[in-house]
Amino acid sequence: VAARVSLNSIKQVFITHLHVDHYGSLPYLWMFGTWAGGWHENLTIHGPSGRTSDYGTKTMVEGMKMMTGWHRDAFSVFPVGKGWDIIVNEFDFRDNGGVVYEKNGVKVIHWQRSHAKDGASAYRLDWNGMCFVWTGDGRPSKLDLKYAKGCDLYVTELQPELMEINSGVQGVPPFLARYTVDTHHTPAYASGYLANQIKPRMFMTTHMNFDPFLNEETVAEVRQHWKGPYHFGAPDGIVVNMTKELVWVRE
Template sequence: MLQDRWKKSAKSIGALAAAATFLATSAFGEAPPVQEPSSQEDIKAALTGGVPMGRWKEGLTFEGISPQPWLQSAANWFPRTEDVQPNEMRIIFMGSAPFIRPGQMNTAILVELGNGKIFMFDIGEGSPANIIASGYALNEITDVFITHLHVDHFGGLPYLWMFGTWAGGWHEQLTVHGPSGRTKEYGTATMVEGMKMMTGWHRDAFSVFPVGKGWDIEVNEFDFRDNGGVIYDEDGVKVTHWQRSHAKDGASGYRMDWNGMCFIWTGDGRPNMIDIPFAKGCDVFVTEQQQEIIEISSGVQGVPPFLGRYTVDTHHTPSYAAGYIANLVQPRLLMNTHMSYDPYQIEETVAEIREHWKGPYHFGAPDGIVVNVTKDQIWVREGILPDYPNSRAPQFDFSNGQLIVPKPPHRREDIQEPYVRDMEIDPKLYYPEGYHPELLTEWPVDDDLVVPLDALPENLKESMGAAWRNREANRKVLEEQGDN
C-alpha cells in the first residue's frame, strides 16, 4: 500500500516537473517567426484605441493630478526610497487627528523642499513617532510653526527638542514660530518658557552628553493680529501668517511659498473670509473639517451631542464650509486633516465637500499620507510606515570637511552624589566569564571632538551625510536653473 502511494506521488511530482519545464520553455523560449508588419493605420488603431479626444485624459478632476516619473511606486510611498527632487515639494501628514489614538497621532504636517529645507507645521502629541518611522532624523527638523497652543498641536515639541538634541542636534538651534496671545501669558514664548521648566531635570541629566547649541531653543513669536506678516524669509522660502477664529485670540494660519509653489495650512478655526486672499490660488490648500453627523459621532465617540455641536460651532470648520472656501480659493488640490478617519464618516465628508467644491480633493488622513508636488503634477499616496522603525542616523552638514562633537557641559560627578554611584554593582559580577566590554563611564575626550571627514569610518560618513549630499546636489541644480 505505501509503495503504491509512493509511486503515485512520484508520478505526480514528475508531472509537475514536466509542466514547470514546459511553462519555463514557453515563457522564455525563442521569439516567434518574423512576419510582415501591420499597416500604420492598424497599429495606430490598436495602440491608441480608446484614447478619448485623441489624448489620454480621463475623469473630471485629474488635470495635473498624476504620478511623477521618479516615484518608486505610484500607489505607496516607502520611507527612505526616494530623494526629494530639486523642484519638488513633499508633504507628509505625520499626525491627522484631534483625538490621539494608535492609528492617528495628533496634528502635524512635515514639508520637505527640494532645496533641502524641512519644516514642521504643528507637532501634535505622538507625531515624532511617525517622523522617525518616515525615515527622518530628529536633528533634521529645526523650524516648527505652531498654529495655536492647544496641546494636540504642540504636544510633540518637548520630545523633538529633547531627543533631537541628543540625536545630533548640536550645531543649530530649534526655532519655534508661533502667535502671540491676547496677553503675554498666553503667547508662544510663555509656553516655551514653561516647557523649559518642565524639561529642567531632563536637560540637566542629559548634559553629560554633547549638547552644543541644542538647548538654546529660539522663539519667533509674532503678533497674531498682523495679518499677512512675513515670519520666515530664507533660502527662497517665505512663510506668512494670518489670524483664525478659534474661540480665543492667538490662533493663526500659515502660507509657505517656494520656487513658484505654495502650501497652506489653516490650522483650526471657524470658516472666515480672512483666509481667502492669503490662500487664493495656492497649490495645496489644507484645512480642518468636521462633518455634520454630530448625533452619530456622539454615539461612536462617546461625546455628548450638545458638547460636540458647541465645539464645532465655536472652534471648527464644517465640511460644507471647507468646500465653500475651497471654491473661493481655487487650489490645485484641497485636503482635509484634523479628523477622525473612520469608515462611517468618509462618504458623508466627500458628499458635504462636493456641495461646493468640484475640483481635486483628498484626505490628509490617516497618518502617513504623502503628497508630491511640482509645478505640473500633484500626486497623493499612502505611506507605508513600519510599526517598529529604527531611527535614522543623525544628519550633519559636512561642507566644512569635519564632524564636530561638542564637549558635554557636565560630568556625572557634577550632577550626581557619589553614594549612588559607589553602590553600583561591579560589572564583573554580571558579565560572563571571558567577556567584559570596555566600559565608557566618562566622556573620552576633554575638548570638542573634531574628526576630519576622511578619518570617519565609511559607514558613518555615508549614513550621517546622506541628507547633506542630496541637498548639495539639488542646490546645484537649482542654482543652474537660476542662472539660465
C-alpha cells in the same frame, strides 16, 4: 519625518495656536532631536502672540523648559551643543499678512484665525513659484480666501455634520460637539465652499475623525461645493509631493 526628513534636522517649527493637540509633540522633537545629533543648530519656534504675554508662544516655551527639567538633567551626559537653546520668533497675531520667515527663497506669512480666542494663526509658504497653505484650526474666514487664493495645496480642518453618530462612537455629548464646532471649527460643507473659492490644485483636510463610519459622509459634504482634487490628510504620516506640473499623495 514621514517625508524622510530626519528628526535631528528639523530646526524650524511653525505653531498655529496653543491648544495642546497642536504642539504636544514639541518636547519630544526638542529633546530627542537634540539627542539624535541635532546639537549643531538652535531649534527655532515660530508662533503667535496672545492677547497678553501670558498666552503667547514665548510663555509656552518657558513652561516647556520647566516641564522638561528632569529629562534635560538626565540627558546632560549626552552632547547638547546648541540643541537645547531655543530661539522663539513670537509674531503679533494681529499682523495679517506679516512675514514670519524669509530665507533661501522660502517665504512664510501668517494671518488670524477665529478659534476660541486671540492668538490662533494660519500660514502660507511660497517657494519656487509654488504655494502651500496650512490654516490650523478655526471658523471659516474671509482672511483665508484673501491669503490662500490660488495656492497649489490648501490644507484646512473640517468637522462632518454627524454629531449623533460621533456621540455613539466616542461618547461625546451631542450638545457639546455641536457647540464646539459652531464656535471653534469649520463644518465640512464650509470647507468645500472655501476650497471652491480658493481653487487649489489639491485640497486636503485634517483635524477630523478618520474612520469608516464617517469617511463617506465627509466626502459627500465636501463635494457639495468642491469638485476638484481632494484627499484626506490622514492617516498619520501622509506625504504630499508637488511639482509645477503634478501633485500626488503617498501614505
